[in-house]
Amino acid sequence: MSSPLDKFYKKSINERIQSLMSAGFIEHEHISNFKQSFSLPEGVSNHMVENVVGTYQLPLGLGMNFLINGKDYLVPMATEEPSVIAAASFGAKTVRAGGGFTTTQEKRWMIGQVILKNVEDSEAMKEKVLEHYDDLVERAHAAHPSIVKRGGGVKDIDVRIIESNPEEHTPEFFVVHLYVDTKEAMGANIVNTMAEAIKDALEIITGGNALMGILSNYATEALVTASFRLAPSLLSRSGLEGTEVRDRIVEASQIASVDPYRAVTHNKGIMNGVEAAVLATGNDTRATSAGIHAYASQSGQYRSLSKYYVDEHGYLVGTLTIPLAIGTVGGSISIHPGAQFTQHILGDPDAKTLAGIVCAVGLAQNFSALRALVTDGIQRGHMALQAKSLAMTAGAVGVEIDVISRKLRRSQPMNLTQAEALLEEYRN
Numbered sequence: 001m002s003s004p005l006d007k008f009y010k011k012s013i014n015e016r017i018q019s020l021m022s023a024g025f026i027e028h029e030h031i032s033n034f035k036q037s038f039s040l041p042e043g044v045s046n047h048m049v050e051n052v053v054g055t056y057q058l059p060l061g062l063g064m065n066f067l068i069n070g071k072d073y074l075v076p077m078a079t080e081e082p083s084v085i086a087a088a089s090f091g092a093k094t095v096r097a098g099g100g101f102t103t104t105q106e107k108r109w110m111i112g113q114v115i116l117k118n119v120e121d122s123e124a125m126k127e128k129v130l131e132h133y134d135d136l137v138e139r140a141h142a143a144h145p146s147i148v149k150r151g152g153g154v155k156d157i158d159v160r161i162i163e164s165n166p167e168e169h170t171p172e173f174f175v176v177h178l179y180v181d182t183k184e185a186m187g188a189n190i191v192n193t194m195a196e197a198i199k200d201a202l203e204i205i206t207g208g209n210a211l212m213g214i215l216s217n218y219a220t221e222a223l224v225t226a227s228f229r230l231a232p233s234l235l236s237r238s239g240l241e242g243t244e245v246r247d248r249i250v251e252a253s254q255i256a257s258v259d260p261y262r263a264v265t266h267n268k269g270i271m272n273g274v275e276a277a278v279l280a281t282g283n284d285t286r287a288t289s290a291g292i293h294a295y296a297s298q299s300g301q302y303r304s305l306s307k308y309y310v311d312e313h314g315y316l317v318g319t320l321t322i323p324l325a326i327g328t329v330g331g332s333i334s335i336h337p338g339a340q341f342t343q344h345i346l347g348d349p350d351a352k353t354l355a356g357i358v359c360a361v362g363l364a365q366n367f368s369a370l371r372a373l374v375t376d377g378i379q380r381g382h383m384a385l386q387a388k389s390l391a392m393t394a395g396a397v398g399v400e401i402d403v404i405s406r407k408l409r410r411s412q413p414m415n416l417t418q419a420e421a422l423l424e425e426y427r428n
């Protein structure tokens with residue numbers, strides 16, 4: 001059965017907007033001010049950050065074909081890189097044919113750290129801190145009572161003693177962790193407020209000196225996993241049997257697990273999708289990427305974040321687990337009209353659902369890249385968009401972009417000098 005979204009990539013921007021409405025992803029009242037929905041008024045931008053002189057725009061595209069936990073999604077992706085959205089959509093299309101993505105995020109606790117020094121007899125002080133559990137929770141909650149009313153708040157307290165290291169000339173640190181359920185918010189400000197609010201009490205309890213109270217972006221208590229399972233018949237490509245493509249993808253996953261040089265590029269591909277979706281939904285890209293890359297190094301070596309293996313039925317299984325502290329309210333989400341709009345296109349998901357969607361995009365991106373790498377190579381698929389970029393860099397505008405990029409793809413070498421020569425020839 002045909003859908004208004006069929007051949008979305010071939011439509012003009014206006015046709016795409018119409019088809020989003022026909023498919024029920026946006027309402028009619030959005031059409032008239034569709035483009036304004038994304039623009040950031042000066043009155044808002046000037047209050048978001050400092051020394052504002054303008055706004056810096058990026059294309060916003062939609063990742064297509066995503067079937068996640070049995071539900072269809074069009075995923076907003078903000079990125080400057082050609083091919084990223086096409087690759088995510090292509091990966092998602094194959095995964096859809098195999099039943100779609102499954103995602104899970106068991107809990108979503110943010111971690112606040114209070115770091116103390118000069119704590120004598122730290123093991124005994126650890127016990128003492130835990131004896132004051134109720135008092136510390138009460139102080140933290142008093143600093144941000146609204147999150148408790150929303151059903152969130154402190155869920156646990158823990159102490160980590162980081163031993164002194166004479167080689168590094170570092171003293172012993174006594175680190176108290178507050179685990180906080182921040183509900184729909186990413187929670188940086190909520191957690192920072194709580195961590196700072198218990199600093200004085202911890203100094204009195206431990207006799208030490210508090211150095212700081214702050215959120216940790218290493219969100220190990222907010223892990224999200226996306227996975228899929230595909231029959232080999234869905235994987236055949238470029239004359240290669242599906243089983244061969246499957247096995248090559250598994251080998252590509254193995255090398256990315258053991259070689260950091262490969263792992264970094266493998267994970268960069270995952271982040272192409274993750275960051276584009278995190279940015280488009282108004283979330284903090286630096287917070288998420290710092291945590292994700294640290295997680296890739298949890299074994300002491302930087303490794304691939306995704307894993308691929310063959311299950312007992314010969315199917316390819318792909319999984320991606322990452323820490324993902326993102327929200328659906330707070331920060332810039334509640335004030336940036338574009339972020340509100342993108343959350344709306346996603347069906348206004350809750351924070352857990354949003355984390356699952358973003359993780360699925362990262363896995364789709366990775367799957368698509370690996371499949372291309374171990375079959376045709378990555379450049380073939382990039383050529384068309386690279387030709388467009390070169391045409392635009394050479395100065396092509398409007399219809400010239402398509403004409404010059406088509407000519408460029410048929411000519412050699414495909415570089416800027418050639419694009420400039422073709423443009424000059426076309427204009428004369």
Ligand code: NDP
Nearest residue numbers: 146147183184185186187188189190284287329330331332
């Ligand atoms: P906010 O400070 O905006 O706090 C969340 C807000 O959302 C609160 O005002 C809360 O209201 C409101 N809210 C409404 N509904 C809900 C709900 N259902 N659940 C939870 N909150 C709700 O944002 P965050 O604390 O999330 O902080 C995120 C921002 O902090 C980002 O912009 C990030 O870039 C920035 N940041 C990041 C740091 C880091 O990553 N290390 C450090 C410092 C800042 P109410 O108060 O009434 O409960």
